[in-house]
Amino acid sequence: MAPRMEGWQAALDRIPGLDPAAGLRTVAGREESLVRLLRRFEALHARDGARVAACLAEGRPGEAQALAHTLRGAAGFLGLVEIQASAADLEGALRDGTDGDPGPLGGRLDRALADACAAIRDGLAE
Numbered sequence: 001m002a003p004r005m006e007g008w009q010a011a012l013d014r015i016p017g018l019d020p021a022a023g024l025r026t027v028a029g030r031e032e033s034l035v036r037l038l039r040r041f042e043a044l045h046a047r048d049g050a051r052v053a054a055c056l057a058e059g060r061p062g063e064a065q066a067l068a069h070t071l072r073g074a075a076g077f078l079g080l081v082e083i084q085a086s087a088a089d090l091e092g093a094l095r096d097g098t099d100g101d102p103g104p105l106g107g108r109l110d111r112a113l114a115d116a117c118a119a120i121r122d123g124l125a126e
Contacts, residue, residue, distance in 0.1 A: 008035055011123040016115040017082025026077055037078055038120050045071055046117040049110035052090070056106075065094035068109075082112045 008031045012020040015038070027033040048071050055064035072087035086109040093105050 008032075008124075011035075012038075014123050015080075015119040017080055017112055018116065019079040019081050021079070022081065023079030026079065034078070035124050039124055041074060041078055041080070042117045042120040045074060046113060049106065049113050052109070053106060061094055065091055068094060071109075080116055083109070083116055086112045 009020065012018060012023070012031075012034070018038075020034075023034045023038070024031065027037065048067055052064045052067050055061070055067065068087045068091035072084050072091055075081075075083035075087060086105070090105040090109050
């Protein structure tokens with residue numbers, strides 16, 4: 001069950017890597033809009049780390065870079081700054097020629113996604 005309006009700020013504060021103020025600026029302070037968009041982010045992007053890894057394993061670094069770019073933008077829009085930074089670092093590494101092995105950057109993105117998406121699922125469940 002989702003927290004009522006007065007509980008959303010506390011739920012937002014528990015999402016690792018989220019800057020609630022930045023996310024709320026994006027939606028003109030409408031908490032219910034941010035909550036809805038964070039739920040949508042979780043539904044669409046929770047598996048993006050695995051998708052990037054699959055692209056790299058299959059020799060498609062350009063597609064992996066595009067996924068990282070999309071994830072960076074979506075996360076930044078919502079104030080998910082840790083995911084945004086991790087995706088930007090991975091995108092840059094792929095652009096600069098890290099074709100098949102992103103090293104610790106892939107793991108960093110996976111952890112940031114897993115932690116934030118779990119908190120979104122648990123704290124903002126409908």
